[in-house]
Amino acid sequence: MPEDSHSELENISKRLRAANSDRVFFGDVIYAAGGHFGPRLQQDYQLVVMLEGSVQVEVDGQQREITAGQMALLLPGRQEVFTFEVDCKCHHTWCAVRPSHVPAELAQACQRAAPVLPVSRRFDQIMEVGLSLPLTGGTQAHALIDALGLAALQAYLFTDTRQERRATDEPDALRRALAWLGQEGSETVDLPILAKAAGVSPAQLVKLFKRHLGTTPLRYVWETRTRRGAQLLRETGLTVGEVAFRCGFQTPFHFSRWVKQLYGVSPKVFRSREWGQGQGFIGNP
Numbered sequence: 001m002p003e004d005s006h007s008e009l010e011n012i013s014k015r016l017r018a019a020n021s022d023r024v025f026f027g028d029v030i031y032a033a034g035g036h037f038g039p040r041l042q043q044d045y046q047l048v049v050m051l052e053g054s055v056q057v058e059v060d061g062q063q064r065e066i067t068a069g070q071m072a073l074l075l076p077g078r079q080e081v082f083t084f085e086v087d088c089k090c091h092h093t094w095c096a097v098r099p100s101h102v103p104a105e106l107a108q109a110c111q112r113a114a115p116v117l118p119v120s121r122r123f124d125q126i127m128e129v130g131l132s133l134p135l136t137g138g139t140q141a142h143a144l145i146d147a148l149g150l151a152a153l154q155a156y157l158f159t160d161t162r163q164e165r166r167a168t169d170e171p172d173a174l175r176r177a178l179a180w181l182g183q184e185g186s187e188t189v190d191l192p193i194l195a196k197a198a199g200v201s202p203a204q205l206v207k208l209f210k211r212h213l214g215t216t217p218l219r220y221v222w223e224t225r226t227r228r229g230a231q232l233l234r235e236t237g238l239t240v241g242e243v244a245f246r247c248g249f250q251t252p253f254h255f256s257r258w259v260k261q262l263y264g265v266s267p268k269v270f271r272s273r274e275w276g277q278g279q280g281f282i283g284n285p
Contacts, residue, residue, distance in 0.1 A: 017131045017132075018131075019130055019132070019133040019141075020145065021146050022098075022142070023097065023100070023146050023149065024095065024096070024101065024130075024146050024148065024149030025044075025096045026094070026095050026127070026130035026131050026145065026148075026149075027093065027094050027095075027096075027131075028092075028131055029091070029093075030052075030089055030090070031053075031091075033084065033085060033087060033088055033089055033090070034084060034085075035082075035083075035084040035090065036081075036083055036084070037081070037083075038058075038080055038082050039079055039080065039081045040079075041078070041079055042074050042075065042077065042078045042080050043076055043096075044096040044097055044099065045073070045076060045107075045153060046073075046094055046095070047071060047072070047074075047095045047097075047123075047127075047152055047156055048071065048072045048092055048093075049070075049071045049092055049093045049094065049123075049127060050090070050091075051068060051092055052068050052088070052089065052090060052091040053068060053085045053088050053091060053092075054067040054084075054090065055090060055092070057074075057080060057082055057083075058081040058083075059074070059078050059079070060078050060079050061079075065116075066116055070117065070118055070119060071118075071119045071123060071156065071159075072115055072117075073110060073114075073115060073153075073156055075110060075111065095127060095130060095152045096149075097150065097152075097153060101149065102150070106153060106154070106157075109157050110153060110157070113157055113160045114160050117156065117160055120155065120158075122158070123152065123155040126148055126151050126152045126155055130148040130149070130152070133145055171208060172199075173204070173205065173208060174198070174208045176197060176199060177197060177198035177208075177209075177217065180197035181194070181220075181221060188248070188250075189248070190218070191217055191218060194221075221248075222258050223262065225247045226255070226258040226259055226261075226262050227262070228247050229243045229244065229246075229247040229258075229259070229267075230262075230263065230270065232246065233267055233270055233274065234274045240256065240268065243255065244256075
């Protein structure tokens with residue numbers, strides 16, 4: 001968190017990395033155990049990511065805890081006091097965005113967001129890019145920092161929406177199945193294997209996919225792999241056979257059959273049209 005000249009900050013160990021423009025600031029800092037900071041009036045939309053240790057934050061008289069692996073959103077105009085864990089050092093990163101840089105619609109969404117969330121991989125990647133930019137990067141770096149600040153806020157809100165949706169709409173078994181497919185995206189898969197990963201029977205898994213995703217498990221697998229293959233056809237010069245293998249199809253014929261189902265043309269015609277060598281485009285990704 002940026003130092004405030006009107007607040008007492010005890011036991012600061014060292015600042016590690018920083019990148020900033022006039023409107024957005026990324027920082028990375030380690031505090032010694034038992035540090036205390038505040039009271040202060042929050043000036044920005046500030047995203048805090050705890051990497052090690054924990055901190056108790058009193059916001060307008062209400063307590064909240066941010067522990068390692070969590071991120072928090074602090075809003076402008078709130079009175080804050082920070083008390084860091086006494087048993088270990090506390091390492092965190094942050095992104096502060098000036099209110100004048102935040103569009104009204106985004107500001108309203110921030111007011112409704114959960115104050116503390118688990119750190120998502122997407123959010124973590126945005127923070128790492130922001131912290132990696134050089135302080136002497138010039139106009140282009142400042143423009144990128146400004147964009148990343150807004151992207152960090154959007155990523156936080158996206159995580160908040162996903163958390164709420166998962167809590168109400170996606171059963172644990174379905175989430176386990178989708179997570180397994182994400183990790184084993186090119187491995188051989190059949191319904192019993194997927195059901196075992198999800199922790200339910202094959203029949204129950206079919207019901208879950210139909211109820212929540214409107215399709216069957218295996219059709220979901222092959223449609224997902226086909227779309228991944230279509231992306232490789234667009235963006236690489238790999239042969240159709242190499243694309244099929246990388247996306248988990250046993251044969252190029254199997255991949256071609258699915259491409260025709262989803263896009264209405266063969267993989268070669270699909271690539272030709274995507275590369276601007278044909279007449280128009282058939283189908284939707």
